[in-house]
Amino acid sequence: MSRSSLALQVGVLARRSVVRTLRQPAMVIPAVLFPLILLSINSGGLDSATRIPGFPTDSYFQFALALAFVQGALFSSNSAGTNVASDIESGFLNRLALTPLRRLALMLGMLGGILALGLIQAMTFLGVGWVFGAEFEAGIPGALTIVALSLLISLGFGCIGAFVALRAGNGEAVQGAFPLLFAALFLSSMSLPRNLIENDWFQTVATWNPVSYMLEGIRSLMIEGWDPEALALGFACAGGIALLSLLAASSALRTRMVRT
Amino acid sequence: MSRGSFTSVARAVGWRNIHNWVSNPALFVPSLLFPLFFFMAFAGGLSRVDSVPGFDYDAGYTTFVYGFVLLQTSAFGGVFTSFGIARDFESGFSRRLLLSAENRGGIIGGYWLAGLTRALMSITVITAIALLTGLHIDGGVVDLAGLYVLVLVVNAFAMLAGTGVAMRLRTMQAGPAIQVPFFLLLFMAPVWVPYDLLTGWVDTAAAFNPFTLVLEANRGFLAGDPTKVLPAFLVVLALVSVSLLWARGGLKSAERAA
Numbered sequence: 001m002s003r004s005s006l007a008l009q010v011g012v013l014a015r016r017s018v019v020r021t022l023r024q025p026a027m028v029i030p031a032v033l034f035p036l037i038l039l040s041i042n043s044g045g046l047d048s049a050t051r052i053p054g055f056p057t058d059s060y061f062q063f064a065l066a067l068a069f070v071q072g073a074l075f076s077s078n079s080a081g082t083n084v085a086s087d088i089e090s091g092f093l094n095r096l097a098l099t100p101l102r103r104l105a106l107m108l109g110m111l112g113g114i115l116a117l118g119l120i121q122a123m124t125f126l127g128v129g130w131v132f133g134a135e136f137e138a139g140i141p142g143a144l145t146i147v148a149l150s151l152l153i154s155l156g157f158g159c160i161g162a163f164v165a166l167r168a169g170n171g172e173a174v175q176g177a178f179p180l181l182f183a184a185l186f187l188s189s190m191s192l193p194r195n196l197i198e199n200d201w202f203q204t205v206a207t208w209n210p211v212s213y214m215l216e217g218i219r220s221l222m223i224e225g226w227d228p229e230a231l232a233l234g235f236a237c238a239g240g241i242a243l244l245s246l247l248a249a250s251s252a253l254r255t256r257m258v259r260t
Numbered sequence: 261m262s263r264g265s266f267t268s269v270a271r272a273v274g275w276r277n278i279h280n281w282v283s284n285p286a287l288f289v290p291s292l293l294f295p296l297f298f299f300m301a302f303a304g305g306l307s308r309v310d311s312v313p314g315f316d317y318d319a320g321y322t323t324f325v326y327g328f329v330l331l332q333t334s335a336f337g338g339v340f341t342s343f344g345i346a347r348d349f350e351s352g353f354s355r356r357l358l359l360s361a362e363n364r365g366g367i368i369g370g371y372w373l374a375g376l377t378r379a380l381m382s383i384t385v386i387t388a389i390a391l392l393t394g395l396h397i398d399g400g401v402v403d404l405a406g407l408y409v410l411v412l413v414v415n416a417f418a419m420l421a422g423t424g425v426a427m428r429l430r431t432m433q434a435g436p437a438i439q440v441p442f443f444l445l446l447f448m449a450p451v452w453v454p455y456d457l458l459t460g461w462v463d464t465a466a467a468f469n470p471f472t473l474v475l476e477a478n479r480g481f482l483a484g485d486p487t488k489v490l491p492a493f494l495v496v497l498a499l500v501s502v503s504l505l506w507a508r509g510g511l512k513s514a515e516r517a518a
Contacts (some may be wrong), residue, residue, distance in 0.1 A: 041447045044462025048312045179290050186301035202304030
């Protein structure tokens with residue numbers, strides 16, 4: 001199969017994936033709205049935490065803004081998984097298996113919807129942050145880096161959702177996996193910087209949890225400016241998860257196509 | 261209609277729902293795990309917050325968070341039970357139930373029994389884990405009785421409010437309409453810090469939020485210093501009364517549709 005044919009297949013499937021995601025307000029609106037609601041509640045409820053000695057900023061809103069990006073990405077997992085599960089349940093994947101479509105094209109095409117949703121989320125959260133007075137210490141290049149990191153995180157979580165759907169073949173399993181990803185967010189440095197977490201066991205869990213580094217990568221660009229270590233760790237953790245979950249999803253897709 | 265028929269319908273519906281909940285890991289495990297995640301994340305990750313000037317709660321941050329998680333567990337026990345009602349309508353079971361039940365009020369009674377059992381089991385698990393991880397209770401037996409009765413009344417309110425929605429919409433898509441208002445009520449209260457330390461619009465929302473009173477009463481019971489007990493009970497009992505009428509209206513709507 002020629003390269004242009006592969007590009008055509010990816011293009012058609014990516015377009016379908018993007019249009020399908022955007023046509024489902026029930027998928028897009030909560031994925032944007034819920035992180036903003038939680039951001040707003042956290043900012044009012046925990047603003048006094050900025051009085052803890054050593055807290056890196058005097059605005060909890062600015063600190064918590066990074067959480068919206070990662071939480072939004074978690075919703076990508078749900079939406080990607082639900083879409084793939086629906087394709088399996090409706091028999092769409094079975095029909096595709098009868099065509100000369102390449103698995104790589106199918107996989108790349110499915111990612112189109114995840115990235116489109118991730119982009120909408122990232123731009124909305126940046127806009128809300130800017131409107132409500134968050135400062136981006138790293139400037140416009142920093143904001144663009146935040147969008148890039150946020151998309152990579154969305155891709156990683158989205159592929160986890162797709163993997164679960166391809167393995168299990170139903171939407172219920174995707175919904176069941178969602179709380180586990182949510183737990184990863186809760187057991188991270190989402191509410192306080194790691195050095196200010198008092199409980200040793202929680203600090204240890206947060207230190208081993210890659211979600212902490214994703215949050216800290218985004219946060220560093222807003223609060224500290226360019227911090228190469230935080231950024232390298234953030235991109236490495238997000239990229240590592242994206243790569244592993246993409247490989248896992250590809251493998252699950254191969255198995256699913258063979259079954260078909 | 262005899263009282264006996266109400267009881268027998270309630271027992272049958274309650275037993276079926278409890279059995280479904282316990283025997284389905286996809287329903288049972290998350291309902292126990294979610295409050296635990298909240299407890300661990302807040303008590304473990306935010307314990308330093310008790311060093312903020314103005315944070316005066318002597319029983320400690322774990323106990324402070326337990327007061328919230330208890331309320332959350334109880335409320336969501338009721339909310340998730342009403343999800344079961346929506347599921348029963350989708351599967352067609354409720355239609356058959358409405359046709360066969362001698363006393364239809366017993367159906368709501370049965371769901372309430374299921375919600376209560378669910379809350380009691382979740383509360384037992386969360387309390388055992390909280391005690392193992394540093395929960396410090398200064399309140400006496402009477403305080404604890406007040407605490408658990410109060411949160412179980414909240415459980416009834418959540419179940420009845422959710423039932424009203426589920427019986428009117430009769431689809432699982434009613435889930436967000438049931439869950440989101442409770443989620444907002446819970447988190448627009450002084451969850452992480454005392455009321456005096458809230459800022460911005462959350463401070464205003466908490467002032468009008470009935471769950472603020474319940475949380476403050478919970479934390480007072482736990483600290484052995486009962487606070488705002490009467491207003492909390494009055495508000496919650498008023499909410500139960502209103503939601504009972506709401507649930508009854510939902511039942512009538514479902515009867516008309518059946």
